[in-house]
Amino acid sequence: MSLSRAFFAIIRRDLVLALRRRSEIANPLFFFILVITLFPLGIGAQPHLLQAIAPGIIWVSALLAAMLSLDGLFRSDFDDGSLEQILLSPYPASILVLAKIIAHWLVTGLPLLIVAPLLAIFLGMPTHSLGILLLTLLLGTPVLSLIGAIGVALTVGLRRGGMILSLLVLPLYVPVLIFASNAVEIAGSGLPVGAQINILISILLMALVLAPWPTAAALKMSIN
């Protein structure tokens, strides 16, 4: 079997597994919607206030939803031993790990893009910035999965890794949060956002190239 076939076989396997257990797709999505609903309840429903902080709310909620869904990335494979088989295979572990991350993003990151415009309208965001919001989510959420994978790989062997995972991963999410929410905010006032988008693209490419290595190394360490 060639490397690319192994790569796509892992993606297909993970997607099939996710489709059989649909709650895994739905849970982060409901969490995302729920957290955004809590903000108007907590700070009051003044439209101009909500409109001003809408980009931040949506992005912080996306961050938290991405983080909560991370645990499912390697957990079941770790428990049933298929992770060991993947790492024992003759193919480079970092590439196969990348396949798992991509499948995970397709299952948990992509659905956020579908509901985000709806929630943005709930929060009174101007419609002309919706496109930019979607673009930042499209560029930013894969980075969240890629960086998060390092954290999960480090903690997957632990019985209670949840709390420590957030401490590991959230500080590393800061750049994505800053540039993405800033781009949406700037777009709302009708200014060009080329710089922020370019930086997000470069962060995505960097994470795509660099993140699988420490993830693979950490997984090998966790398995021993």
Add this chain to the structure above:
Amino acid sequence: MFLVPDSVGRFFHRMASPPHFYAFTERLMPWLVVIFVLLTAAGLYGGLYLAPADYQQGDSYRIIYIHVPSAWMSLFIYIVMAVAGAIGLIWRIKLAEIVTISSASIGASFTFIALVTGSLWGKPMWGTWWVWDARLTSELILLFLYLGVIGLYEAIDDKRVASKAVAILALVGVVNIPVIHYSVEWWNTLHQGPTVTKMDKPSIHVTMLIPLLLMALSFNVYYVIALIQRMRVELLQRERNSQWVKTMVLEKKR
């Protein structure tokens, strides 16, 4: 290792052996303490007594002699941690692993001191304990990175595995620190920061600069002292079943 001269390589090989390191640092420690006391005394005397009061800030600027060196150390120690982590991962040197984890809590303390003294300095100067200024924010995130390293090490029971995990995390963090720093700086300039933080930076006078550099040196020596002490304890704990620890303890008893 073929790029370094033989004598240097031999020195590091010998230092990498735990019993040799333990004996060597025991002899080194009094000297370090003397150097630290001298440097600190000179730095504090120069900073608190000899240096003139600032024409704008009066005497309250003198907290700079604690604040700035700790901020420098907080970054420096993270880099040391990552370099030691890389050495530990590549050459499997036990001592390098111990350097990584022993540095983490020292670095976290320096970061905390830098944040607290900055806050104490900010109150009389800017009129507020905290502003979301670029440097303050990235220092705070640095503290979280340190806490993550410590938390991960504590969470994993097998300490050899934990050291490897911590080394990987430190390396990931060191790649991210510049990205985080510049993104925070960018965020702040875009958000039209509070004008109180825009202190114009007067070039510092020599009488103020020399004590500052002395204090920075003394903090470095202090870091080495604290690091060695922590490493020795960690080493004893990890090697408690080995022969050299047993013979040493028996000799001490006699």
